[in-house]
Amino acid sequence: MFCEEVVGQPEALGLLQRALETGRIAHAYLFAGPDGVGKKTLALCLARALNCLDLDNKPGSFAPCGRCLSCRKIACGNHPDVKVVSPDGVSVRIDQIREIKKEMSYRPYEGRYRVWILEDCDKMTEQAANSTLKVLEEPQERSVFILLTSNVLSLLPTIVSRCQVVRFNPVGAAVISGLLRERYAIPAEKARLLAFLCHGSVGKAVGWATGRIPMPPRDEVIALVGGFLSPLGPGSKPGAILRAAEALEKRKDDLDEILDLLEDWYRDLMIVCEAAHHHETGHGATHEREADELSKALVVNLDKLETLEEQARVCSTERAAKSIGVIEATRQSIRRNANVRLALENMLFTLFPGV
Ligand SMILES: [Zn+2]
Structure with missing residues (x-):
């Protein structure tokens, strides 16, 4: 395969590999899939494969060398024919698209192909989207426009239909x-x-x-749940819930991640509660061992198994399962612009009733 850097995307890689092998490179690609699964990495790899100087001497090979001047320039972001365009502030603006349109009418300066990679293309203003449509309607020789999005549903259908869509999946x-x-x-x-x-x-x-991005605040989330689940914890008063909601609201940027951690934790609790229930109801020893092994394979926070087992004593499978639904509903209502503080208070009071 022409790109070793991207893992877990065999379909996307296969599609582009075939395009390179047959020389049938589309004028426009739409790389669609969740954040962090390799869309930009693969787009840059394609740009290198289309322009690698080393490949001139290697017929039948499509993997860029990574060492030639062209590959190095692309890696450093200073190849004149390969441009990565990101939203200017909160959105992609029309002048950014106009600039691409203008440059697209020129021949490549030094490479074989001119490549534009447009990040977060779903954040285009209406005018930028209309201008993009015009770019897509007038494809130029040896120009490749790669649009990246994690939110394909918010794109104009006319944009999607003019691109070759390359789907990316969450990686196992x-x-x-x-x-x-x-x-x-x-x-x-x-x-x-x-x-x-x-x-x-x-x-x-x-x-x-x-260490490029800070670790998620896992211990904090575990302590939060532990504090309220334990009957003797600091959360035995409604005031503590309100303070916790206030503290969470201030973590706006991490909130999605905190809700992920909470969900993972409750999912673990559900598994551990269920395993404990199996022990209590006295299934055979083999059966119990199987249940233990299964739960160990599934539990995310395996290093915190003791804490999970402690908390499982004051929780139940049903309560943990219900809690996951509550957290997910909170996430959805925040996405739909609900009052964040109110949504969090509601979530915590529902997760920890009677404190
Ligand atoms: Zn190269």
């Missing part, structure tokens, strides 16, 4: 864990945890592993 935990161990020398236990916590986003897992 086993693949991510393997990548972290092999490429980043992360110990197995930590690799497993990060692979589960990232929910299919390789970018996030690698960012955490390399």
Whole structure:
């Protein structure tokens, strides 16, 4: 395959590999899929493959060398024929698209292809979207326009239909864990945890592993639940719930991640509660061992099994399952612009009734 950097996207890779092999490069691609699964990495890899100087001497080979002047310029972001365009502030503006349209009428300066990679293309203003449509309607020779989005549903259908759509999927935990161990020398236990916590986003897992992005506030979330679940915890008063909601509201930027962590934790609690229930109802020893092994394979926060077992004593499978629904409903209502504080208070009072 022409790109070794991207993992867990065999369909996207296969589609582009065939395009390179047959020389049938589309004028416009739409890379659609969740954040952190390799869309931009693959787009840059395609740009390198289309312009690598080393490939001139290697018929039948399509993997860019990564060492020639062209590959190095693209990696540094200063190749005159390869441009990455991101939203200017909150949106992609019409003058950014006009600039692309103008440049597209020129021949490549030094490469074989001119490539534009437009990040978050769903954030285009209406005028920018209309201008993009015009660009897509007038394809130019040796020009490739790659639009990236994690929100394909908010694009104009006319834009989608004029691009070759390349779908990206969340990457499986086993693949991510393997990548972290092999490429980043992360110990197995930590690799497993990060692979589960990232929910299919390789970018996030690698960012955490390399320290490029801060680790998610897992201990904080566990302490929050522990505080309220334990009958003797600090949360035995409604005031504590209100203060916790206030503190969470201030973490606006991390809120989605905190809700992910909460959901993971309750999912673990559900599994541990169910396993404990099996023990109580006295199934055979083999059956119990199987249940234990199964729960260990599924539990995300395996390093916190003791805490989970403690909390499971004051929780139940049903309560944990219901809590996951409550957290997800809160996430949805916040996305629909509900009052964040109110939504969080409502969530915490529902998760921890009677405190
Ligand atoms: Zn090269």
